[in-house]
Amino acid sequence: MSAPDYGHAFTLWRDQAPEWHAYTHHPFVEGLRSGNLPRANFLHYLRQDYIFLIHFTRAWALAAAKGETLAEIQAASATVQALAHVEMPLHVQICAQAGMDAAALEASEEAPANLAYTRYVLESGYSGDFLDLMAALAPCVLGYGEIGARLQGSGGVYADWINTYAGDDYQGLCRDVGALIGSALVHRLGPGWASLPRARHLSARFATATRLEVGFWQMGLDGP
Amino acid sequence: MSAPDYGHAFTLWRDQAPEWHAYTHHPFVEGLRSGNLPRANFLHYLRQDYIFLIHFTRAWALAAAKGETLAEIQAASATVQALAHVEMPLHVQICAQAGMDAAALEASEEAPANLAYTRYVLESGYSGDFLDLMAALAPCVLGYGEIGARLQGSGGVYADWINTYAGDDYQGLCRDVGALIGSALVHRLGPGWASLPRARHLSARFATATRLEVGFWQMGLDGP
């Protein structure tokens, strides 16, 4: 099965990220697919993912703050809205069903792999511009889309998780984010952006964020 | 008529801002009330307000990025959502009815008074923390609420504008923002925050932003 098409920039950056395969085919991901991932590891991942989502929402809010056109601001703010008012409450609910209430989530200590990834993304946005932030956000948003698409139909105890990312809503979001990145690149750098030095810097940001995604799965696999 | 109650911090800061009356009773405001404000000045204001709203939306997005609790992030992101997906399209529509299409709006040169105010707010947020940003945002959000409440029922050609800010939706927003500021202060500085040096700094930010609001009305009154 070929990878889903989320636009030209994603295709380029993914092909240039040495650890893309290590990320999208990580043993943690394979454990979700086969259903063999121990429950304790999944819960540890969920708990850290709650903290992750808070910082990820903040990073998308920063993207809205750094947008240069009304369209960019609106696209980023729609994602913030979805994360803060749909994704986060849903996540809290899933954790509650798994026996972790809000207090337990709040009391979690943030794992180093979580700190590394979220702060790298946020700092990319603060120190750089909208494009730097997009390049650092892309591996998470679009990588989960690619993983979801690949794992679709695997069944098993993690089918709900898989179906969230394989579903039409999330796949549509991925295409929207891919389109946002594409138009943001052309708006600033023109249609020939891929041949500029800037393209190498952005690709390096994407690759570093991908590397930190591998660390995040590994943190889940290592367990609490 | 007494001023509306948007919380303790607002009451304090308003009382300490030397130009609060000059802002809320500016001749431009009185012109809206009496209906004597020339149409050309109102249109000039609307056109600049379009640019203002873009940066104001960005500033609220920055607040979401800088929130320290899920509740702060959610409250700020709800405001971003309302601004980017309700207020801005409405504003574009009002301008269109007044004969200014999107291209005309985009082509407007940002007035110095607009640059001064919006960049002061954003820079307060970037250089300071969530509280600095709230103190700089408050004069606009809550001042318009106070003006709307005072002008309610004035009638005249600017009744639509007045009713937007006098209405329940906007007054509710003001109380929500007042509550957000209050809880953010207590969360960081405790219940005795008003006696700390920090309170003076925040009050000074509020006063400077108020001064820049006076300049914004004056820009409208001076006309295109």
Added chain:
Amino acid sequence: MSAPDYGHAFTLWRDQAPEWHAYTHHPFVEGLRSGNLPRANFLHYLRQDYIFLIHFTRAWALAAAKGETLAEIQAASATVQALAHVEMPLHVQICAQAGMDAAALEASEEAPANLAYTRYVLESGYSGDFLDLMAALAPCVLGYGEIGARLQGSGGVYADWINTYAGDDYQGLCRDVGALIGSALVHRLGPGWASLPRARHLSARFATATRLEVGFWQMGLDGP
């Protein structure tokens, strides 16, 4: 006399900034040249310039924070060092000689034209990247160099001020900043940067900052 050469980007941006002549030949500048500028206006300017320099130093520090190479960080930090530990103490001393002690300087209220300019520069840097910050900083640094070079030898009561900016030290700084901007552009955008959309955005930042410089001189001319 031809304008001094501070590099390709400056030449381009200056030629595209509609108010460059209004800035560099402002009546305040002509008053410095002829010596006819009233002392009270010069002191008002000095007092505001003290506040300006604080924020300008902060903006250069932000540039050091946003540099992507050791050379960029070192160049920006050398400017911070010169501003914070040479320029500022010198300015305090000049003001003291003119009868304004440190307490008087600290007590000055920042003029709207000052707020507009400094916050525009800082916000350009925070919301954009190193290049956005450079484009917003350039009109001040390099414009003063051009003005100094043009007014050199005018004599009169403001000869000290003129000689500061006409002198070798300051002219060398201008060439260094011009070279920093040039290499930062090529490092990110390649040798053909001037034809990219980004070049228009940066030129627009330079033009807006130039417009705010005109406002700063005008504030001096309008007096306290």
Added chain:
Amino acid sequence: MSAPDYGHAFTLWRDQAPEWHAYTHHPFVEGLRSGNLPRANFLHYLRQDYIFLIHFTRAWALAAAKGETLAEIQAASATVQALAHVEMPLHVQICAQAGMDAAALEASEEAPANLAYTRYVLESGYSGDFLDLMAALAPCVLGYGEIGARLQGSGGVYADWINTYAGDDYQGLCRDVGALIGSALVHRLGPGWASLPRARHLSARFATATRLEVGFWQMGLDGP
């Protein structure tokens, strides 16, 4: 031997950081003391420390940008100057003597523990205010001072490294930074700052940064 006195805030925060002892007595540190740390691990550490110092310099520059008084801006910029124009060139020279030239340093891939720590510090500063940044910077600056003071006179192959941090210059810097933190706290929060909620948040930042310092030593110990 008692720990050196770098001020009240440091004493409080250190006592509240669960991993302070794990940081200051890490096996890597003990290896420096005994001289038993393998050379390859020390070189790996030096190589990563080069990248660390670049981001650390940027973080201090951000502190200068976020300072609220001339004294804060000057103190932070003096540190930037020392880091960018003394410490970094010295580090490059030490690495060269150890056989790693500038190109080798530039080509190093930044380790996750390095990314985690440096981006956590920078993001603390960008998202919070000057105090948040100080709390995140303190464990490195002051912890190295405490380690240097404790290891002084150990002799062995790492005596040069130890003497750098045990020496008067560095110990003086630690006292200066401690004083800067103390006055910044009082300036904003008053003399009773330690009883405010804010004090807990700052202490938590210090503790998280300490935890990431442990990870940095461990990265050195794990080797290339």
